[in-house]
Structures are given as structure tokens and as C-alpha cells.
Amino acid sequence: MKKTLAVAALMSVAFVGAAQARDQIRIVGSSTVFPFATAVAEEFGKTTSFKTPVIESTGSGGGLKLFCAGVGEQHPDITNASRRIKKSEVETCAKNGINEITEVKVGYDGIVLSNSKDAPRLDLTKEQIFLALAKTVPSKDGKSLIDNPYSTWAEIDPSLPDVKIEVLGPPPTSGTRDAFTELVLEEACDSFEAIKAIKDNKDQHGAVCKGVREDGAYVEAGENDNLIVQKLEANHDALGIFGFSFLDQNGDKLQGSLIAGVEPTFEAISAGDYPVSRSLYFYVKNAHVGTIPGIKEYLTEFTSDKAFGGEGYLADRGLIPMDATEREAVRNAALNLAPLSM
Amino acid sequence: MTDMASLMEDRAAAKVISGNLHTPVDWDSPKIARNIKKRYAAERRFKIYGLSAIAIALMALLVLGYSIVSKGYSAFFQTYVQLEIHFDPAEIDPDGTGDPAVIGRANFDSLVKEALRNRFPDVTDRRERRDLYDIVSGGASYDLRERVLDNPSLIGQTRKIWLISGDDFDMLNKGYISADTDEGDRRLNDQEIGWYNALTSDGAVEKQFHTRFFTNGDSREPELAGIWGAAVGSFYTLVVTLLLSFPIGVLAAIYLEEFAPKNRFTTIVEVNINNLAAVPSIVFGLLGLEVYLNVMHLPRSAPVVGGLTLALMTLPTIIIASRAAIKAVPPSIRQAALGLGASPVQTVTHHVLPLAMPGILTGTIIGMAQALGETAPLLMIGMVAFIVDVPGGALDPATVLPVQIYLWADSPERAFVEKTSAAIMVLLGFLILMNGFAVYLRKKFERKW
Missing domain, CATH: 3.40.190.10 (Periplasmic binding protein-like II)
Structure with a gap:
């Protein structure tokens, strides 16, 4: 009897406020x-x-x-x-x-590509980002498509620092990743003759333009942008991809890379000058x-x-x-x- | 392996030395002594392996604990700013009605803003004023309202009052924002840091214990965000889980252990229960979504659905633990009861179950602790959500503690970093309490035969 009462009491505690029409x-x-x-x-x-x-x-x-x-x-x-x-x-x-x-x-x-303040600030073009992150890239002579051979930024362009390519970014389920693929990789890919040549083959063209390398240079760091921020603080060679608001909050630790010569600032994004927004x-x-x-x-x-x-x-x-x-x-x-x- | 080998060597040596059974083994011979030494060394090595395993585990725990506590302890304190507030009757209650409804509607925010303007009269630019108002949190006006409602005689007076500060100001005071970096790189400009220094030198900035953290629901303002909403949500969810999984789990265990015939059917049930215990929890979330939301049309985000889903997840744990506890009751007790004329049901309810209870309860509490820390299944049924209001029942939208941690960890504002760690501490506190309770129950009701 005592037990039944206790259970009844618990039930009534749990179920006060029964369901009515939603007012929220x-x-x-x-x-x-x-x-x-x-x-x-x-x-x-x-x-x-x-x-x-x-x-x-x-x-x-x-x-x-x-x-x-x-x-x-x-x-x-x-x-x-x-x-x-x-x-x-x-x-x-x-x-x-x-x-x-x-x-x-x-x-x-805005989607930013940023790194720690203690490392040099990068000035990248969309093509360079494509060469660094795409799974398949045109070979040096521009004639064929090969698996991405680049391991340092300097190999892509001698003006870039000689550090390992290591980019932390969101997984494919994320909208940020969708937007990054669309605004950077897909836009850059047709500026290469070898990729333009296969434009008629829609499937292959799409796969080349959207494919992100899986050999460890691009690290899927999860949906948590704060985690990427913390990893960038610890690893000065790495770059991170995330939304502008996280750069805005961590401006004392991180800097946004210039893309096509434009720095990701509040003004540049709202004026439409920054290309990845x-x-x-x-x-x-x-x-x-x-x-x-x-x-x-x-x-x-x-x-x-x-x-x-x-x-x-x-x-x-x-x-x-x-x-x-x-x-x-x-x-x-x-x-x-x-x-x-x- | 080496132990085995050396033992064989010993035997062989003993045999060689003894020659035949009549000559005794010379235990002092150098060969035997060497072997014994070797065996002692192996013993010591084994001990060291065990100790180092424990040391590694403890180190990992310490590192984890240190990183959480060192990041999170500051969240239990909050920066307050002392300002001279003039409780202007014209603003609060112009007609002098003293009616709480009128006072409740008054714009207390403007009192705070006026106090800030009076404190720094040379700030006139609109943009600078906006920065100035950020010193005090938007939540301060609610505090003032409470104060006046509690004590209407304040109206007309001017008092020095501690007001809760905004999150950037709080971060500056706690040292998470450094004034040494370039002005453009930090959230606060030089002027704001100047205001901070002026207020500090007046002694008008101090840290106080942050009770709001324990009494508020979620908020997008880090200084107003609290874990109470999530804690209540966790409570309702666990109550539902317990009410369902405990009786069902224990009854299933009793039937399988005491009454079920041993045939193919019970074997299949048994295998399935063991399998279910290892199924990833997200699968239970999908099941919950399909059955409770799409078929039964229960409300989304409600603890009732969360509890039902988590009950599915904890059931196998409870059944397995309960079966083990029931099995551990010596058969002599059953035989004695049956021998004295008790029916099988009486045997179970009067003897077996009370004796198995400590084990059953321990298993249940561990299952509950598991459910308390779960987020994945709740994602599918809509409990990963921003919910400001503290839930009033199991049918109100709610979230739970681990989900709150996840949501804060994902928020851009820097002040949420310490909140995240603090919430982890609270969750760990609950888990330790629950596990401690399990140990207590076991010790209290334990029986030895």
C-alpha cells in the first residue's frame, strides 16, 4: 500500500501540466x-x-x-x-x-579560413584553396587529373609558407561545409583547364569539384566550432574553417586569412567584397x-x-x-x- | 609463460638434485636459489604492471579533472558592478499608485542606463553609449524590479546597488580578455577598458557567488544562463525512465531466472537482451521518434518521451544486473522456503527478492546514471533545443544536463566556455552522488552467506 502511494505521488509530480493545445x-x-x-x-x-x-x-x-x-x-x-x-x-x-x-x-x-595569431597570415586565392583541399587536382603540366600530391603550402605556390597543409573543418552534414564547397571549391574548379575539359561528364565533373581530400590534410573536426578554435590555438600550423561569428569572438587569438586579397571583416562581408559569404x-x-x-x-x-x-x-x-x-x-x-x- | 617455464625448471632441477626419492631436495643449492629469485622478480614485475595501469588511469582522471575544474570554477562567480541607482518615481510609478502591476511594467532598464550615464557623464556619442550600456547585463533590470516589488519604499530613494555585469566585462574582470593585445583584436576597446579601470579603482567591481547559475534556465546571455532548467528536465526524464524500466526490468529478470522453462524461446530472449545492452543509443532514439512521436503522437521535446526512450535503453542493463543478483541468492534459501510450505511466488517475494535487492538497486542506479549522461537518443526526439522556461511537468518542452553542456560548448560567446566546464562539474557531481548512493545501498543491505 505504501509503495502504491509513493508511485502515485511520483506519477502526479511527473505529470502535472497536462497537454493542451500548443501555445508556444x-x-x-x-x-x-x-x-x-x-x-x-x-x-x-x-x-x-x-x-x-x-x-x-x-x-x-x-x-x-x-x-x-x-x-x-x-x-x-x-x-x-x-x-x-x-x-x-x-x-x-x-x-x-x-x-x-x-x-x-x-x-x-561569412565563412572564414583562419589560423593562430602566432603564425603568418595567409593570403590565398580560391584556386590555391582548391589545390590544397580537393581530392583530385590537375597535374603540374595541367593535362591530367591526379590524386592531390601537395603536402605543404609552398608546393602549391612558392610565395606561401613552407608548412604542412592541415585544415580543420566541418563534416559533410554541416551547412557550413556545403556553403564552403559551393562558394570556394566549385567556383575555383572550372578555372583549371583539365577540369573544364570534363565538364560534359556531369558525374565526374561534380565529383572532382566537390571532392575533399581524405588523406589527412583535411580534418573533419566535428560541428563544434569552439573546438576548432581551441585546436588552432594549440596548433599554429593548422587552419580552421568556421563561421565569422567565432572569429569575431576570438579576434585576440585568431586571424582570418585573406581570400582573393580581401580580409574577412564585418564591413567587407556586409559590402559583399569578401567572396565566401x-x-x-x-x-x-x-x-x-x-x-x-x-x-x-x-x-x-x-x-x-x-x-x-x-x-x-x-x-x-x-x-x-x-x-x-x-x-x-x-x-x-x-x-x-x-x-x-x- | 615465463612463470610456467621457471616452475618446470625448478621441478627438473629438484629431480636432478634429488636423484631418487630418498635423497631430500637441496633447497639451498645455487640453481634452486636462482630460480626462486627469478620467480620473486616475476612477481614484483607483475605487481608493477598493475600499479602502473592504475597510475595511468589516475593520471588521465587527474588531467581531465584539472582541465575541467581550472576552466570551470570561475563560472561559479560573477562580476558585479556597483552603481548609484536613483529610483525615480516618475519612471517607476508616476501616479504614486503603489500598484505592483504598474511597478512591474515600469522600464527599469532606463534606470540602469541613467546611472551609467551619470557615472560617466562625458560619454555622449551614441555608439559609445551603446558600449557603455554593455557594462551592465540586460538582466540587471529584472533584479531592480524584484527589489522594488519587495520593498516599494525604495521609490524616490538613491541607493548604491550591485548590478550583474555583461559577459565581456565579466571576462575582462576574470582575466580571460587581456588588455595588452591590440585594440582591434579584442572584444573591448580601450575606452571600455578605461571605464573598467575607473570602476575598479572606485572599488565598484567585485566578484560574487553566482546563484543565478543554479536557479536560471538557459539563456543566450552567458551571465544569465543557468542549469536549473536542464536539471529539472533531467529529473522528470529520469523519473519516467525509472518508473518504467525498474518494474519491467525486475519482473522480466524474476521470470527469466525463477519461472521460465529452459527452451529455445527463452534462449532467444536471453541472447536478445544481451545484444540490446550493446546497441548504440542513437538507435533507441530512432525507435523513440518512430513509435512515440510518429505513431503515438506524444509531444516533441517532452521529458515523457525522453524518459520512455531512455527506459528502453536502460532496460537491458537492469535486467542483466537483476538476473545476476537473483542468481547469487543461494538455492538453499529457496529450498528452505519451499520446504516449509511457501508457494513459489511467496518464495520469490518474501525471500529471493529482498535478498537480491541490493544488487538490483545497484544495477538500476548505474543504469540511471547512464541514462543521465545520454544525449544521442534525445537528439532524435527534439530534446536538443534552446529552452528558456524551466519545465513545469513531464509534458513541457525540456532539455537535459548533457544536452545543455553540448549546446553551451557550441556557442560562440567566450563566456560559455567556463559555463560548459561548470555544467560538466555539476553533471559529474550528480553522477558521483548516484554512484555513491549505489555503493551505500550495497554496503547497507549486503548479506554474506
């Missing part, structure tokens, strides 16, 4: 947008009477998959993405009854606006100048804001819930 916004998606979305969510929770939204960090692809699974309170209302939604994803959404999606552009994020987005399920309380107010908070504006609190956290006219356009589209058409 649910957000999933990109780990790159996560630090910004959480900052907005917290501010939103503090300054309005709504509950603070719950935000999961699932990655852009995973987020869109959850988002497009259907309409109803068991599905998320908003998904963050560090890339634009794909046509196939829009189709999946439509198939599951989600016909109206609002796209909100948040701002930009991407746009960040989030997507709203229009059907949930009105059923789940607070979505419109969340949009208002996110697109306010004090959040994603030039001097807003998101800029303090490393987001590169858009210019005022673009922000105005994004804000209007967001608040009118203008559906995305592709």
Missing part, C-alpha cells in the same frame, strides 16, 4: 542560424506576454524535412536555414499540404499563423531594426546585416506573409 512557437533548423534565432526568441519571450519559443538545432536539411512533414500542432512552425529552400523541398511541402511558406532573409554569414533564412508556415499564438509578433521582433538592423543585437552576435533598403523589403514581405513562389 516551435522552431527547428540550421545550427548556423541557431545562435541568432535563440537570441531573438529570448528577447521575444522577455518583452511580450507570449512564451519563449522552443528552438531545436537540427541542421538546415533536417529542419526543412520536419517543417515540410505537415500542417498541425505536432509539426514545427518555423525552420531556420543557412541556404535557400530547394525546389524539391517546396514540392515535398506542397505534397503534405503546406502551400504557403513565407521566406525571411535574416542577413549574411552566404545568406541566412528562415521559413514560416503561413497556415500556423493564427492557430499558434505569437508567430506574427515573433516576425515583428526578428525584423525590427533593434534585432537584425545595422546596429541590432544580432549584429553584436556576429550576424552580418543587410542594408536598410533590403531590410525594409524583407520586413514588409515578412509581415504581410507574402508566400514564397519558386
